[in-house]
Amino acid sequence: MVRRRREFNKDSRINDNKRESFKFPLDIDNSSLSNDDQDVRTPSDQPSVYNKRDSKEEKYQLTRPSVKRPTRHTILKARDIPSAIYGSKRKQPERDSKEVYGEKFKNYNSIIVSQIVKERKEKEQRQRDIKKKENQRRAQLAAEEKRRKARIQNGEISDKKTGAKKKEKERLSVLGSKEEVLRKKQLQNQSKRLGPSMSQPGISILGDYQETDYQEADKLLINRINEAFDTLGVEGKVIGYVSNGIIGRYEVKLNRSFRVANVPHLNQALKKNLGLDHLRIMSPLIGTSNIGLEVPLSEVNPITFRTLFESSSLKLRKNDFKFVLGKTVDDKIFSYELSKAGHILVYGNQTLYDTQPVDMILLSLLMNHSPHDLRISVIAEDDSYDDYLDVPHLFGHKVSPSSEHALLDVLTELNNRNVQFRRAHVRNIQSYNNRVKFESEKATMVVVIDDLQGILTNENPEVPRALIQILRQGKPLGIHVIANYKNTDQNIRYELLQLMQTKISFYDEDSDVVNSSNELTEGNDTLVVIPTSNKPNRVSIGQVSKLVRQSVFDHIKHNNR
Structure with missing residues (x-):
């Protein structure tokens, strides 16, 4: 196969140069001007100096076909790709909250849950029935009241009622049939109730109170405790007393340099000095840095x-x-x-x-x-x-x-x-x-x-x-x-x-x-x-x-x- 040599075509280049790149605005015919423009520019009885040129034949078709045949590579519609941050911009249709909540338990099988749902539906239906009956009752009362007023205006009946009947009428007009339902429900609750209010014993059968004369401290024992601390060479003093009727506690304030590790030794020394067999040291007391000496009372007041x-x-x-x-x-x-x-x-x-x-x-x-x-x-x-x-x-x-x-x-x-x-x-x-x-x-x-x-x-x-x-x-x-x-x-x-x-x-x-x-x-x-x-x-x-x-x-x- 012989390779064809590329040569410059001079005639084609000359023809391309002769083409005009654009139309001059005045190279148009007078027919395209309006009447006012004709009067100003050229008289109507004179021939036109400028002649419209013939339209050139274009080499290529400028307009594309209106319909393009789809191929297997044609993308008819791009799919929505949601953003990682903002998600899809497409607006989701609004759904009922009950429908969304119900889908969570669509495939959930439980006897208790199904029973609860059934009872809830029955309760809602009963409420709808009660409301419907109330509306019907109110409508009947309103119609009767309208007829009664019409008869009063016509003079057929008089507007004289007893106080009790009028009060009963007003009460029915406000509550309607709801009063009867409430009364039945109250009777059912009273018959079924097994709560503690039916079996709670009264406080009056619990006997007597505890005697309250146990808050006075033994002053002799307070002096003996202070003397015992002085004898042991420990800086301490009784500053408070509290009791529950059986055990008494003397609050003692010690020097800050006293170590907690010495409390057992202090306990043994105080027992010997005070002559108490049952002495317990509470160290430290809650909320303070003091210690407590717990001593049984000689006269006990029982806690009832x-x-x-x-x-x-x-x-x-x-x-x-x-x-x-x-x-x-x-x-x-x-x-x-x-x-x-x-x-x-x-x-x-x-x-x-x-x-x-x-x-x-x-x-x-x-x-x-x-x-x-x-x-x-x-x-x-x-x-x-x-x-x-x-x-x-x-x-x-x-x-x-x-x-x-x-x-x-x-x-x-x-x-x-x-x-x-x-x-x-x-x-x-x-x-x-x-x-x-x-x-x-x-x-x-x-x-x-x-x-x-x-x-x-x-x-x-x-x-x-x-x-x-x-x-x-x-x-x-x-x-x-x-x-x-x-x-x-x-x-x-x-x-x-x-x-x-x-x-x-x-x-x-x-x-x-x-x-x-x-x-x-x-x-x-x-x-x-x-x-x-x-x-x-x-x-x-x-x-x-x-x-x-x-x-x-x-x-x-x-x-x-």
Whole structure:
């Protein structure tokens, strides 16, 4: 193939140069001018000097075809690519909030949720029906009133009514049929209500108050304490006194250079100098840098249950599962919530006060809670808690700790609640009761074990295992254990001790459960450790007489249906 040589075409170049790049504005014909322009520029009778040239033939077509045939490479419409920051600029159509909320639970299958939705729809339908009836009733009343006014204007009837009928008419015109619905609902609530207001015993049956003549300090003892500090060469002076009727505390201000590590030596020296067998030093007092000398009173004023009940928040009669134990040394009521306390261990009970801590807890709960909210299970060998067997709050029957089936009923209830809570997708009793009906709510259960040693030494190994399972899983499920451990000769295991969140220790020579419990006096003097604080609180347990306890039980039995 011969390659063609490129040559310059001179004729083509000359022809291109002869072309005009643009038209001169005056190279047009007179026909395109208006009449005014013709008069000014050229007379109409004279021939035109400028002639319009013929249009040139263009080599290429200037206009494109209106329709272009699409090919497989043609992009008909570019897709919207949302921005990483601003998203898509396309306006989303507005949707109903109920529709959006319903899509979240479109594929959610739950018996409780479906029941709640069904009840909600039925409630909305009932409200719509009531509203419709009210509108119809009001329309009828308005029509009757209009007809009556027309008859009065015509003179057919007179406008004389009695006061009672007129008042009844006005009341119906305002409420309509809603009044009848409200009355029926009120009667239904009164017939179904099982709340604590129907079974709450009165405060007047709780006996007497505590005597109030215990706030005066012993001046002779104050002088002896000041002389003892001078004798020991320690700079200190008594500046305050407070008491709860059983224990008195003398506040002593020491020199700033006194070391806290010397407090045990100071305690022993003061005991010898003052001749006091039971002396406990509280160092330091909360909110100050002073120390407190706690001394038992020679004349004791017992702390009654009525004083504790009326001086605490229990008198508000709330459904908060609070209980009272007694008073601290600074004359303050010691109360706590059962949901926070978890499982309670009562260690080293004295013979005369073996049931007092448990009685204070149970009576505090029975005063403010109905059988629908509270259940009590008793596991005891003797007859100390037989009075609780007749109340409607009892769960199951009394069982001996040495029995092979001591904790079988409680363990069955624990497993049933575990399954029901898991199906309801909840983890604690508060969430479960908020989701179900009033009739399906779970009651808080208190399991009283009179002698924990009998459970631990049971011949059936399943009983101690059941106890461990209840202690581990019971608190969120609403099952609380109050265990009484009397035998201090055998130490309690550390693993079991850690499962007890709240510990109440009486006098213990070895201080196995609570530190410094060997400094307590024998009696209702205790040290209490709660889950929210590692520092023990010295609490004097309150007392309740058998007459008061029986009065509370009789009131509960006769006023619960």
